Amino acid sequence: MRKIVxxxxxxxxxxxxxxxxxxxxxxxVRIAVQVEPSKLNxxxxxxxxxxxxxxxxxxxxxxxxxDGSFSPNNAIIERFSVEEDGTVITFVIRxxxxxxxxxxxxxxxxxxxxxxxxxxxxxxPHHRYYTGIEDIELVGDxxxxxxxxxxxxxxxxxxxxxGHVLPKNYIxxxxxxxxxxxxxxxxxxxFVEHVPGSRIVLEKFDDYWxxxxxxxxxxxxFYPELSTAIMALRTGAVDFMPEMPADExxxxxxxxxxxxxxxxxxxxxxxxICFNKREDSIFNDARIRQAVxxxxxxxxxxxxxxxxxxxxxxxxxxxxHPAFAEEANAYELNLEKARQLLEEAGYPDGFETEIxxxxxxxxxxQEVQQIQVxxxxxxxxxxxxxxxWGTYLDxxxxxxxxxxxxxxxxxxxxxxxxxxxxxxxxxxxxIFGVYNNPKVDELIDEIRRTIDDNERWKLYHQVxxxxxxxxxxxxxxWPLVGDVYNENLHIPEELWDPxxxxxxxINHWSFK
Amino acid sequence: MGxxxxxxxxxLRTIPIVIGVTLVTFLILHFTPGDPVRIMLGPYATQxxxxxxxxxxxxxxxxxxxxxxxxxxxxxxxxxxxxxxxRPVLELVQDRVGITLMLTLSGLFISVTLGSVLGIFAALxxxxxLDYLCxxxxxxxxxIPGFWLAIIFLYIFGLQLRWVPxxxxxxxSSVILPALVIGLQEEAWFARPMRAxxxxxxxxxxxxxxxxxxxxxxxxxxxxxxxxxMIPMITMLALRLPWVIAGSVVVEVVFAWGGMGSLLVxxxxxxxxxxxxxxxxxxxxxVVLANLLADLVYSLIDPRxxxxxxxx
Numbered sequence: 001m002r003k004i005v006x007x008x009x010x011x012x013x014x015x016x017x018x019x020x021x022x023x024x025x026x027x028x029v030r031i032a033v034q035v036e037p038s039k040l041n042x043x044x045x046x047x048x049x050x051x052x053x054x055x056x057x058x059x060x061x062x063x064x065x066x067d068g069s070f071s072p073n074n075a076i077i078e079r080f081s082v083e084e085d086g087t088v089i090t091f092v093i094r095x096x097x098x099x100x101x102x103x104x105x106x107x108x109x110x111x112x113x114x115x116x117x118x119x120x121x122x123x124x125p126h127h128r129y130y131t132g133i134e135d136i137e138l139v140g141d142x143x144x145x146x147x148x149x150x151x152x153x154x155x156x157x158x159x160x161x162x163g164h165v166l167p168k169n170y171i172x173x174x175x176x177x178x179x180x181x182x183x184x185x186x187x188x189x190x191f192v193e194h195v196p197g198s199r200i201v202l203e204k205f206d207d208y209w210x211x212x213x214x215x216x217x218x219x220x221x222f223y224p225e226l227s228t229a230i231m232a233l234r235t236g237a238v239d240f241m242p243e244m245p246a247d248e249x250x251x252x253x254x255x256x257x258x259x260x261x262x263x264x265x266x267x268x269x270x271x272x273i274c275f276n277k278r279e280d281s282i283f284n285d286a287r288i289r290q291a292v293x294x295x296x297x298x299x300x301x302x303x304x305x306x307x308x309x310x311x312x313x314x315x316x317x318x319x320x321h322p323a324f325a326e327e328a329n330a331y332e333l334n335l336e337k338a339r340q341l342l343e344e345a346g347y348p349d350g351f352e353t354e355i356x357x358x359x360x361x362x363x364x365x366q367e368v369q370q371i372q373v374x375x376x377x378x379x380x381x382x383x384x385x386x387x388x389w390g391t392y393l394d395x396x397x398x399x400x401x402x403x404x405x406x407x408x409x410x411x412x413x414x415x416x417x418x419x420x421x422x423x424x425x426x427x428x429x430x431i432f433g434v435y436n437n438p439k440v441d442e443l444i445d446e447i448r449r450t451i452d453d454n455e456r457w458k459l460y461h462q463v464x465x466x467x468x469x470x471x472x473x474x475x476x477x478w479p480l481v482g483d484v485y486n487e488n489l490h491i492p493e494e495l496w497d498p499x500x501x502x503x504x505x506i507n508h509w510s511f512k
Numbered sequence: 513m514g515x516x517x518x519x520x521x522x523x524l525r526t527i528p529i530v531i532g533v534t535l536v537t538f539l540i541l542h543f544t545p546g547d548p549v550r551i552m553l554g555p556y557a558t559q560x561x562x563x564x565x566x567x568x569x570x571x572x573x574x575x576x577x578x579x580x581x582x583x584x585x586x587x588x589x590x591x592x593x594x595x596x597x598x599r600p601v602l603e604l605v606q607d608r609v610g611i612t613l614m615l616t617l618s619g620l621f622i623s624v625t626l627g628s629v630l631g632i633f634a635a636l637x638x639x640x641x642l643d644y645l646c647x648x649x650x651x652x653x654x655x656i657p658g659f660w661l662a663i664i665f666l667y668i669f670g671l672q673l674r675w676v677p678x679x680x681x682x683x684x685s686s687v688i689l690p691a692l693v694i695g696l697q698e699e700a701w702f703a704r705p706m707r708a709x710x711x712x713x714x715x716x717x718x719x720x721x722x723x724x725x726x727x728x729x730x731x732x733x734x735x736x737x738x739x740x741x742m743i744p745m746i747t748m749l750a751l752r753l754p755w756v757i758a759g760s761v762v763v764e765v766v767f768a769w770g771g772m773g774s775l776l777v778x779x780x781x782x783x784x785x786x787x788x789x790x791x792x793x794x795x796x797x798x799v800v801l802a803n804l805l806a807d808l809v810y811s812l813i814d815p816r817x818x819x820x821x822x823x824x
Contacts, residue, residue, distance in 0.1 A: 036770070036778075038596045038597050038598075038782075039596075039597055039598050039599075041598075120560075120564065121564070123561060123564060123565055123568075125561065127561065177598070177599075180598065180599075195770075196604065196607040196608060196770060196775075197607070197608055197611065197769065197770015197771060197774060197775065198680060198681065198768075198769075198770045199680070221679070221680060221768070222768060222770060223679050223768045224765045224768060224774060225659075225663075225765050225766045225768065227663050227666075227766075228663070228666060228678060228679045228766055228767065228768055229679070229768075231666055231667065231670055231671045231678045231679075232678040232679050232768075234671055235670065235671055235674060235677075235678050237677055237678045237679065237680075387545075388546065388781070389546070389551065389781065390545065390546020390547065390548075390550070390551045390781070390782075390783055391544075391545040391546045393546070393547075393550050393551065394545055394546060394547060394550065395545070397550075427559075
């Protein structure tokens with residue numbers, strides 16, 4: 001007995017002595033991410049987390065201002081111009097920018113980056129955005145001229161090399177594998193190490209041309225388990241967590257004395273229900289889709305999963321953007337109308353169907369379960385099917401899922417990503433259940449050719465109104481993204497903006 | 513044939529076992545829906561992109577060809593390249609194997625020591641409250657799901673008491689909780705047999721004889737009795753090894769350690785066949801070798817046990 005007491009005392013003492021938890025120091029900011037970046041390759045990456053890390057290592061070609069217009073601020077260009085009906089784009093590169101290995105950044109590097117995205121063998125998922133480039137011409141070492149095959153106003157939004165200008169000489173020297181192991185760029189932080197399964201460490205780049213970072217080191221730590229990440233945040237083991245799930249964000253915000261600060265921004269993203277609209281599907285009939293739209297109570301869904309962290313959607317482009325379609329049908333809850341539509345379509349007593357959500361996405365599953373309850377009120381018995389992510393991608397793309405819960409992010413500032421998949425020739429069209437409306441195709445083609453902003457926004461309004469009448473998809477809401485961070489960390493107000501986003505500007509952060 | 517012949521034969525026998533393991537995992541993985549290339553490229557990939565990558569990773573060949581190719585490469589020591597990470601599988605494993613090894617060994621160490629000590633105490637005080645307490649606590653830990661225990665421990669010792677850092681491998685203090693979670697969960701497997709064996713041994717004649725001739729009690733238990741209960745303990749150790757490795761997967765994820773366990777989980781989710789196959793192959797070999805080692809250790813501890821084919 002005495003031995004057990006002794007043993008447990010020894011154990012406790014060891015823990016107490018060993019457990020000196022080091023508090024974060026001012027020269028380092030630690031960022032918690034749930035997913036470990038698979039490979040730090042700007043051409044091929046798919047996960048947002050890789051984008052976070054590369055965002056600090058590389059500099060963007062061009063940025064977007066608060067008002068949604070393109071700008072050279074914080075970008076490697078001094079100025080740019082668009083001529084000849086938008087088919088010729090000229091970039092003038094700033095002089096004196098250095099890569100982390102000391103090489104100067106020139107127009108040759110920008111050209112190389114464009115060519116890498118165009119190279120089919122490198123397998124960029126963005127490859128097809130670059131197929132409209134007819135010619136890339138160097139005008140001296142610091143001017144690059146792109147010529148497009150035809151007017152395409154969406155080009156700069158989609159094909160601005162994902163915000164990463166790559167070092168030509170370095171990559172030619174070490175190869176892509178070498179680059180993935182030790183990526184370099186011209187950004188405010190340089191890569192130090194990637195400890196697999198644990199962290200990625202970045203260090204201030206002394207020769208950075210832009211705003212000098214006030215924090216010397218950045219550490220991205222991988223916490224696959226969310227509750228561990230939150231505890232780490234609360235103890236100060238990490239200082240910042242981007243994109244906190246809405247319910248946890250609200251819980252933490254309601255906890256007094258947590259020592260944490262909170263920030264939100266709207267995002268170019270919508271959450272929606274997609275339908276398999278192929279001919280053999282019951283949702284081929286627009287009246288059935290309209291009935292579903294009228295039966296879903298979006299406010300109830302938001303209250304359930306997101307609280308204050310979402311705005312009910314009307315059309316697809318978020319309301320902060322001028323392309324927002326104020327006139328589009330939002331299908332406010334109307335069960336009577338829903339039942340009437342079902343009757344017209346020949347299903348007065350409803351029918352049985354399935355609604356899919358990817359397993360492990362708690363929020364989406366809760367929402368489809370709620371939708372299941374809501375649809376039951378008009379007689380639609382929708383079975384909730386959750387399948388693992390890989391399977392989910394397969395079954396939704398192959399038309400095996402009658403209804404499914406999607407999330408979609410679009411590039412900035414041009415919201416073409418929200419409407420593009422409705423075009424019958426789009427490669428995304430079948431992925432979201434096939435939609436075919438010649439008028440919509442025509443309008444989307446016209447959007448690409450219309451240079452005048454106001455004219456173009458009107459076309460966006462029209463195309464959304466038509467697609468919403470058809471219920472091509474049913475948009476639920478636009479989310480607010482919440483970042484949680486150490487209250488001693490100062491993040492400038494202007495970064496909480498859909499066109500900026502704090503994590504891409506760590507060099508503007510400081511400790512109080 | 514001497515001992516070495518026995519070892520060689522045992523080693524040869526592991527080959528079909530290991531091949532069987534890889535074949536079964538290969539089939540399970542390939543018949544599970546979900547395409548690694550589609551997962552990697554995301555929902556917005558074009559058919560051409562998918563086709564190019566499939567060809568690159570040899571995923572466009574029929575299943576049996578894929579398996580035979582993989583097996584052939586393994587025999588040449590070539591574990592292939594990860595689809596998700598685009599790096600050699602062996603390199604990925606090398607980076608992480610130390611972490612898993614440390615977790616597994618420290619967990620096993622705690623469970624064996626704690627289990628043995630408590631088992632002996634329980635046996636010496638049979639049917640006392642101490643005995644019941646030992647049984648109760650062993651059952652208590654084993655009944656709690658590992659991930660939940662891990663989170664609760666982190667909450668108490670990390671968040672509330674601030675004794676240990678939260679997540680990551682940052683020195684000795686960060687090892688305690690994960691090792692303790694595995695140790696406590698596995699402890700029952702050693703405490704129970706230890707108690708039962710000890711009870712049996714303590715009733716043996718030679719124990720009474722030893723005590724009668726005046727050997728100190730602690731020496732009787734510690735040397736004479738303990739030596740005789742070592743065999744079942746070693747068997748248990750070898751038997752529990754795969755479970756400890758499995759348990760460390762969960763613990764690694766909660767404590768954000770990033771060892772082989774989390775690599776395995778991520779790879780299964782991404783259908784990263786080469787990595788999953790490689791890791792399972794390594795685990796299978798480890799388990800088979802551990803069992804072989806246990807058999808060999810028996811004869812060291814107890815000279816009465818001769819390895820099969822040895823001199824009688």
